Amino acid sequence: MPLFIESAKGENIEPATEVNTITPAGLPLAHGRLLWWPNAFAVEADTWFTQLKKSEISWQQHTLRMFGRELNEPRLSCWMSELPYRYSGKTRKPVPWHPVVREICQRVSDICEQPFNGVLLNWYRDGQDSMGWHADDEPELGINPTVASVSLGATRRFKLRHNLRPELRHELRPELRPKADGHSAAPRELLLNHGSLLVMAGEMQHHWQHALPKMAACSTPRINLTFRWLVE
Numbered sequence: 001m002p003l004f005i006e007s008a009k010g011e012n013i014e015p016a017t018e019v020n021t022i023t024p025a026g027l028p029l030a031h032g033r034l035l036w037w038p039n040a041f042a043v044e045a046d047t048w049f050t051q052l053k054k055s056e057i058s059w060q061q062h063t064l065r066m067f068g069r070e071l072n073e074p075r076l077s078c079w080m081s082e083l084p085y086r087y088s089g090k091t092r093k094p095v096p097w098h099p100v101v102r103e104i105c106q107r108v109s110d111i112c113e114q115p116f117n118g119v120l121l122n123w124y125r126d127g128q129d130s131m132g133w134h135a136d137d138e139p140e141l142g143i144n145p146t147v148a149s150v151s152l153g154a155t156r157r158f159k160l161r162h163n164l165r166p167e168l169r170h171e172l173r174p175e176l177r178p179k180a181d182g183h184s185a186a187p188r189e190l191l192l193n194h195g196s197l198l199v200m201a202g203e204m205q206h207h208w209q210h211a212l213p214k215m216a217a218c219s220t221p222r223i224n225l226t227f228r229w230l231v232e
């Protein structure tokens with residue numbers, strides 16, 4: 001079963017299930033590293049999701065500036081760390097670590113063999129909530145950051161598109177070369193299921209953007225935790 005579904009149409013999507021929890025699937029990718037453990041936390045996922053849903057995480061509604069207007073982000077979020085985080089032109093004040101999130105962080109660190117000192121939690125209330133195209137390329141993440149993403153709750157589509165810098169275009173397969181908007185013609189897509197772990201590493205954030213599109217058919221919530229290391 002292919003792990004990536006090359007889908008402009010969003011049809012025939014099936015989750016990847018045939019990978020064990022210890023060895024990640026290294027998804028082939030030019031100019032970046034993407035590691036994928038679909039069943040990393042299959043055992044703990046239900047408990048973590050229930051605990052986080054009922055605990056008093058201070059979910060916040062942030063805004064984004066678009067076409068000269070302040071709009072609500074289509075999701076709730078919370079930055080948990082000892083350090084503030086500056087992204088999208090705004091500084092996020094940290095909230096203290098929640099014990100369940102600290103436990104998840106420890107497990108993710110063990111798998112990735114590296115520490116994390118902050119986590120952005122996202123609460124997607126249903127399929128109308130989403131995250132637009134972006135790269136996790138804030139200066140405080142350092143040059144080639146490792147961003148480790150845990151998914152709990154509803155399965156959602158995760159899309160990736162190459163930035164297609166002119167000097168690198170010839171290294172890509174023809175179908176990945178630019179469309180008029182300068183981005184990849186064939187975005188790649190992965191289904192992020194309950195209990196999965198996706199790690200973006202290497203040069204990824206320089207060359208790729210990712211997004212979590214709306215999904216009309218989804219009526220249940222999802223919590224996503226992206227663990228990061230802020231260079232102090």
Ligand SMILES: O=C(O)CCC(=O)C(=O)O
Binds near residue numbers: 120131136149158224
């Ligand atoms: O919800 C997701 O899977 C993506 C989250 C993300 O890209 C981010 O928090 O930067």
Ligand SMILES: [Fe+2]
Binds near residue numbers: 135136210
């Ligand atoms: Fe991101």
